[in-house]
Amino acid sequence: MDAHPAVAPPLYSAKTFDPKTGFGRLLSQVKMELMEALDRELAPLDITGAQYVILVTLAEGPVDSTSGLCKGVSYDPGAMTRMIDRLERKGLVRRIRCPDDRRKINLELTPEGKAVYPRLIESVVAVLNRYLRGFSRDEIAQFETFLKRMLANG
Amino acid sequence: MDAHPAVAPPLYSAKTFDPKTGFGRLLSQVKMELMEALDRELAPLDITGAQYVILVTLAEGPVDSTSGLCKGVSYDPGAMTRMIDRLERKGLVRRIRCPDDRRKINLELTPEGKAVYPRLIESVVAVLNRYLRGFSRDEIAQFETFLKRMLANG
DNA sequence: TGACAACTATTGTCTAGGCAATTATCGTTG
DNA sequence: CAACGATAATTGCCTAGACAATAGTTGTCA
Numbered sequence: 001m002d003a004h005p006a007v008a009p010p011l012y013s014a015k016t017f018d019p020k021t022g023f024g025r026l027l028s029q030v031k032m033e034l035m036e037a038l039d040r041e042l043a044p045l046d047i048t049g050a051q052y053v054i055l056v057t058l059a060e061g062p063v064d065s066t067s068g069l070c071k072g073v074s075y076d077p078g079a080m081t082r083m084i085d086r087l088e089r090k091g092l093v094r095r096i097r098c099p100d101d102r103r104k105i106n107l108e109l110t111p112e113g114k115a116v117y118p119r120l121i122e123s124v125v126a127v128l129n130r131y132l133r134g135f136s137r138d139e140i141a142q143f144e145t146f147l148k149r150m151l152a153n154g
Numbered sequence: 155m156d157a158h159p160a161v162a163p164p165l166y167s168a169k170t171f172d173p174k175t176g177f178g179r180l181l182s183q184v185k186m187e188l189m190e191a192l193d194r195e196l197a198p199l200d201i202t203g204a205q206y207v208i209l210v211t212l213a214e215g216p217v218d219s220t221s222g223l224c225k226g227v228s229y230d231p232g233a234m235t236r237m238i239d240r241l242e243r244k245g246l247v248r249r250i251r252c253p254d255d256r257r258k259i260n261l262e263l264t265p266e267g268k269a270v271y272p273r274l275i276e277s278v279v280a281v282l283n284r285y286l287r288g289f290s291r292d293e294i295a296q297f298e299t300f301l302k303r304m305l306a307n308g
Numbered sequence: 309t310g311a312c313a314a315c316t317a318t319t320g321t322c323t324a325g326g327c328a329a330t331t332a333t334c335g336t337t338g
Numbered sequence: 339c340a341a342c343g344a345t346a347a348t349t350g351c352c353t354a355g356a357c358a359a360t361a362g363t364t365g366t367c368a
Contacts, residue, residue, distance in 0.1 A: 066316080066317070067315080067316060067317075077316080077317070077318085078318075078319075078320090080317090081317065081318055082318095103316040104316065
């Protein structure tokens with residue numbers, strides 16, 4: 001029934017698992033270091049890692065509502081309102097009342113926002129390249145496959 | 155000079171990188187889902203994922219100061235003070251003034267804290283086993299190697 | 309049309325971490 | 339011993355996300 005030859009059933013066990021060196025800790029550490037490195041990289045632009053996520057999403061085209069944006073990046077609506085406030089104060093994002101549906105508020109990057117976008121990408125690429133130094137393309141592809149398989153298991 | 159045959163120099167490039175599907179997003183998503191799953195698993199015990207980290211560290215033996223604990227899990231001292239407050243209120247952790255050095259405060263699990271420990275381990279093992287369903291032992295080993303290599307690059 | 313349910317954005321409240329300043333203690337050095 | 343710098347824990351202040359409640363808007367259906 002199972003065509004996969006190398007699939008082992010048990011994996012971790014409560015008897016042998018060591019949380020100090022375990023998988024979760026490792027993953028958290030990597031994520032945290034990447035985020036910190038990105039924050040340092042973006043500090044000159046006065047943009048945080050959390051704001052980066054919003055900006056790159058908007059860069060791929062305007063968004064028809066903040067709630068759509070929330071779902072896309074799994075973010076709380078209240079937090080999103082205030083996040084947009086900050087980005088608007090910085091002049092990177094613009095709120096536009098939607099004429100069709102006055103509940104909605106369309107969002108788009110300002111020219112300033114569009115202008116910083118390339119630097120955002122450069123920053124994240126630089127961080128990734130640094131932390132993935134020594135990886136072959138095959139290894140990265142497999143790494144990504146591992147991560148996607150975990151998500152699919154969720 | 156480079157004995158590794160499969161090591162490619164460039165990796166990601168700003169031209170081709172797509173932040174929406176990129177490596178960082180993937181990693182963040184996996185970490186977040188694991189943490190949320192652990193929170194759900196621990197909710198009946200009224201323990202959060204952040205508290206779990208402290209408890210498992212203390213379970214491996216008393217700690218001679220909170221600042222030592224901070225370094226171990228890269229946590230702010232102020233946040234740690236309040237975290238210990240919460241855990242002490244719950245009766246899981248005990249503060250003990252160090253007789254040798256009265257600046258320090260030794261920390262240890264209470265009997266109640268020791269009692270819940272096995273359930274913490276069961277919870278995290280259950281979460282990991284669920285998300286790593288279908289992985290072979292070799293794949294997990296390689297996955298962990300990838301993560302460790304990233305940390306080493308930091 | 310009018311009542312009502314569903315949806316959108318916002319606000320208030322709570323919790324929590326990061327940073328800076330403070331207090332108490334220790335070790336060292338004159 | 340006294341002064342000084344270093345260290346440990348704590349506290350206050352700020353920022354930020356999660357959750358719940360609210361206000362305004364839309365579509366539906368009797």
